[in-house]
Amino acid sequence: MFGTRKKVKRKPLSAPLKSFFRRALFVGMVMVLISGGLVWRLVYFQILDSERYIAHGVSQRMKTEKVFAQRGSILDRYGVDLAVSVPRRSLVADSRLVEDPVLTAKALIQIIGGDLEELEEKLSSGKQFVYVARQVEDRFVDAVLSLKLSGIYTLKEQSRVRPDGDSVLAIIGRTDIDGNGISGLEKSHDEYLSGANGLKIVERGPRGSTIPGGEYSLEAAENGETVISTLDRSLQFEAEKILISGVDKAEAKGGLLVAMRPSNGEILASVAVERNADGVTRQISEHRSATWTFEPGSIIKPLTFSAVLDAGVASMNSVRKVADEIHVHDSDFSDWFDHDESDWSVSEILYRSSNVGTILWAQEIGPSLLHNKLQKFGIGRRSELDFPGEANGILLPVEKWSGTSLPTIAIGQGVSVTPVQMLTAYATLANRGVKPAPTLVRGMGDNVDMLENPVNAQPERVINSQTAESLVEIIETVVSSGTGRNAQVPGYRVAGKTGTAWKPQLGGYGEEREDRRYVVSFAGFFPVEEPEIVALVVVDEPSASADSGGKAAAPIFADFAKFAARQLRIPSENEKIDPSSSERVLAVTPAQAELFSSISSAVLSEEIAGSIVE
Amino acid sequence: MTIAMDLPASRKKLAKTVNRVEKNSFTFSIFLGVVISFILLFSVAGSHAFLITVQQEVDSLQSRITEEMGNSQELRIEVAELKNPERIRAAAEGRLNMLQPPIRKQIQPVSGLPTPPDNPFRR
Numbered sequence: 016m017f018g019t020r021k022k023v024k025r026k027p028l029s030a031p032l033k034s035f036f037r038r039a040l041f042v043g044m045v046m047v048l049i050s051g052g053l054v055w056r057l058v059y060f061q062i063l064d065s066e067r068y069i070a071h072g073v074s075q076r077m078k079t080e081k082v083f084a085q086r087g088s089i090l091d092r093y094g095v096d097l098a099v100s101v102p103r104r105s106l107v108a109d110s111r112l113v114e115d116p117v118l119t120a121k122a123l124i125q126i127i128g129g130d131l132e133e134l135e136e137k138l139s140s141g142k143q144f145v146y147v148a149r150q151v152e153d154r155f156v157d158a159v160l161s162l163k164l165s166g167i168y169t170l171k172e173q174s175r176v177r178p179d180g181d182s183v184l185a186i187i188g189r190t191d192i193d194g195n196g197i198s199g200l201e202k203s204h205d206e207y208l209s210g211a212n213g214l215k216i217v218e219r220g221p222r223g224s225t226i227p228g229g230e231y232s233l234e235a236a237e238n239g240e241t242v243i244s245t246l247d248r249s250l251q252f253e254a255e256k257i258l259i260s261g262v263d264k265a266e267a268k269g270g271l272l273v274a275m276r277p278s279n280g281e282i283l284a285s286v287a288v289e290r291n292a293d294g295v296t297r298q299i300s301e302h303r304s305a306t307w308t309f310e311p312g313s314i315i316k317p318l319t320f321s322a323v324l325d326a327g328v329a330s331m332n333s334v335r336k337v338a339d340e341i342h343v344h345d346s347d348f349s350d351w352f353d354h355d356e357s358d359w360s361v362s363e364i365l366y367r368s369s370n371v372g373t374i375l376w377a378q379e380i381g382p383s384l385l386h387n388k389l390q391k392f393g394i395g396r397r398s399e400l401d402f403p404g405e406a407n408g409i410l411l412p413v414e415k416w417s418g419t420s421l422p423t424i425a426i427g428q429g430v431s432v433t434p435v436q437m438l439t440a441y442a443t444l445a446n447r448g449v450k451p452a453p454t455l456v457r458g459m460g461d462n463v464d465m466l467e468n469p470v471n472a473q474p475e476r477v478i479n480s481q482t483a484e485s486l487v488e489i490i491e492t493v494v495s496s497g498t499g500r501n502a503q504v505p506g507y508r509v510a511g512k513t514g515t516a517w518k519p520q521l522g523g524y525g526e527e528r529e530d531r532r533y534v535v536s537f538a539g540f541f542p543v544e545e546p547e548i549v550a551l552v553v554v555d556e557p558s559a560s561a562d563s564g565g566k567a568a569a570p571i572f573a574d575f576a577k578f579a580a581r582q583l584r585i586p587s588e589n590e591k592i593d594p595s596s597s598e599r600v601l602a603v604t605p606a607q608a609e610l611f612s613s614i615s616s617a618v619l620s621e622e623i624a625g626s627i628v629e
Numbered sequence: 630m631t632i633a634m635d636l637p638a639s640r641k642k643l644a645k646t647v648n649r650v651e652k653n654s655f656t657f658s659i660f661l662g663v664v665i666s667f668i669l670l671f672s673v674a675g676s677h678a679f680l681i682t683v684q685q686e687v688d689s690l691q692s693r694i695t696e697e698m699g700n701s702q703e704l705r706i707e708v709a710e711l712k713n714p715e716r717i718r719a720a721a722e723g724r725l726n727m728l729q730p731p732i733r734k735q736i737q738p739v740s741g742l743p744t745p746p747d748n749p750f751r752r
Contacts (some may be wrong), residue, residue, distance in 0.1 A: 085698075095709055095712060097709075102695075178710045228680065252714040252715060
């Protein structure tokens, strides 16, 4: 039923067809082999050695970038920038990619300057990263980039700029090229200013753009805090000008002026100048108010008498005979002026700045009481300023005092102080016995608000208020009619004391008068009734014609005080509404006076409006 | 007999129609699937392109923020330099030919002056 399959006899293939099939078979096999090879590579990449290639891909895509924290600014007390960080570009090189180090170095040197050999060496070092020039101005960077030199790149960094130049450099200090504080406030407040760098992990495409949806993590940078200093830039500037002029007039070697608000110890201005070999007086970059020490001379006498009065061995009216010379231990001490033996009260001794009288009263209290009192004033130890490199001064322990220590220290020789220590002592007198903690920082915060106050030491009572009041009365007369007359400020009650100290030299103070060198000073404050400013002026090695604190330092104090009174709007005696009030009336024009009179129905004439006094 | 003969014919026709419809709907489904897939793929590609564009904008905004922050710092410096008393004095004495007064005079109001109302300088 079912037919058997017939065997079909296939015709033998023709030769060309056979050849085609053979070739097709060969090509097919080759294709299979290639495909097999590709599949194998695929398996190798994707399965067998996937980890390595995944890691390689990740390393190409994933970028870990440092997010730089911006260093905080330093402001003056009114918010004016004293030190600010700005972004700058640095030129860097991958020396492996630099084609011709010699030519590249030559091209770079023409733009950025510097040492050709050193740069050539850097560019041929074979290192992946070398700095060509750091924190370069934009115009130079753009010029270098326009050359399209292979292996030369830019790197963003922060550069510290002080808009006022070097006028506050001594206090603000410096940072190194990496932005770390190395001196001044930059160093002492580095932990607040520096902030913390952040980290960004991001997937980037070949052109550097972020791959959307890729891995992204950001640890934000914490910018540094702003440090608000106590300095008043205008006072600082004027202090510099006044001091330079004063030092030039006195033909002195140098000088310094430091001013403080006695109520809270805030330092408003601090300048030190020096005359160079060419006779040009310039501000120096050392904060000498804290780092330099000097023998204070007579400006220490109010402190000595505070110990005498507080010990109760004398009152301001206690009288004793004072000759113009005294022999103590193995030395003779004399007054700076000749006089007969006289009966002088404590007030007169201080007013006349008698060395002999001061020594006589110091002997009454003895070394321990004097030492303790001076220590309480802060003499001989670092102040609360805590400024980098601040000096201690020298006040030897009582056990090491020799027979002449008491008389010399009582008159301000044989003891060395920093200007800040002496200023703080006078601020204590101005505060009627309460010693403030000197400070250069009002607080930390952002650019708008002060958020954090530094922990300052608490004010401390050092002398009895009655003692302080009595001493202030006396040193006010020193300015009104004594050695400090040149420190007078019209319209204001000023109290202060002049000092003229011998400067120590190799082997002593100089045998003869012409061999001696002096450090003259004036320390004072105003207005006496409610002191707003206490200032210390020190003039180093003035000429013979200006070799006393009254001649060289007091006029500088007066000029500064006049400016400070205007700048800080301190009301003069006549500008006060009434003596018991700190409110003030500024001088008014006749037209304003007329307006006020119409308001208050008071009769005011031009005469009432104001009279001009010099 | 006629009916008997007709029935299979109509069934065949019906079956053919059903087959055709089934075939068409299958084709339509495939077509629809392909279209939807294309639309989906295009929208994925489109949204990806959109994402990339937005990401680029974000990147450029971030770099602008950084740049402007730098500019702001530069401007702060410029402001501080312009406020520098030394510059102001130099401009006053040099460009404006102003002179320091040879002597400073202080106005001294006599006592009895009433307090000025709303005086901005009152402390």
